[in-house]
Amino acid sequence: MTIKRLAIYCGALNGQGKDYLVQAEKVGEWLAAHQIELVYGGGRHGLMGAVARGTLANGGIVHSVLTQELYDRGVALAGVTDRQIMPNMDRRKEMMMQMADGMIALPGGLGTLEEISQAASWVTVGDNAKPVAIYNYHGFYDELKKQLVAMNQAGFLEDLYLNNIYFGNSMDDILEFMKGYQVPHHRTYDK
Template sequence: MIKRMAVFCGARKGNQEKYIKQADALGKYMADHDIELVYGGGQFGLMGALADAVLDNGGEVHGVITESLAERGVANPRVKDMRTVAGMNLRKEKMMEKADGMLALPGGVGTLEEISQCTSWMTIGENPKPVAFYNLDGFYDHLRELFVEMNKDGFLEQRFLDAICFSENFDEILSFMNNYKTPEYRKYRN
């Protein structure tokens, strides 16, 4: 059962109102379903909107921010449980450790890098937790197509492709996460 969800998303708002609206909607959804937010600790962009929406609706938020970002004033002052770590690799590790599942909202290269690591680690057995992409208006369609191409060309096994969720429905994402079965791993031989 998902009690804490790590959400990776843009530190910018994007250029369309729909992104902020969906961050707000997810924050309310998480609070209404008693799912605590684990996120990168920022006060700006979708990150800030999401954290504020969770807090505004009575939910709990856990921030993990790097020392350099905290020193630059990025940390959300409303988040009481804020952990400061040395660097980005440790931040991702701590977020994955704290959460029961990982979700990517729309974002930039940082968001892509973070959720890609969660996905990559799932394929090698280092992340036994579910990974999902909130695919607002097809935002992640090209990435899904790339994963399908990786599978078709023999670089991504079907069992791992099947273990990744792309959806723009919060209920569907939560159902996927709550019913997630970690892919089986087998020993490799030359």
């Protein structure tokens, strides 16, 4: 699979300490170095702003996808390559998935969890044929991984879909997973 654009979901807050911000900026640098365009939620704050600034500062391309409401609140980052203004969060998420060749979650809160969960769940019903990965920086998503295994063991998440959500500690490993990604068949049910 060819990866030219990645949707990065991440926190609109800074997190504790500077580590998260520094790492988000490094992800942006990595994207630019690999000539992979960033598709993100358009904000200038938190990890979102850091990953976009890291991409732009290193000559990369940044696609901002923002809701009208958030744009009107003044959260938009200036200087992005292009900006799409969506009427609501549902359209924003759909547009980000449509524009990207794969989706990655960096550390974040409820919005990040919602976005990456939607991308992963849509694989099961056949509405997302693109790879989904979790950048598990400093074990941030260890508990989420345990919860997904618990869902699997309880019979609510098939092995096929559990194994198609990649947890990685480096962007290089995530990219390799995405390049070799095979789209699983959508879930079927007994009639």
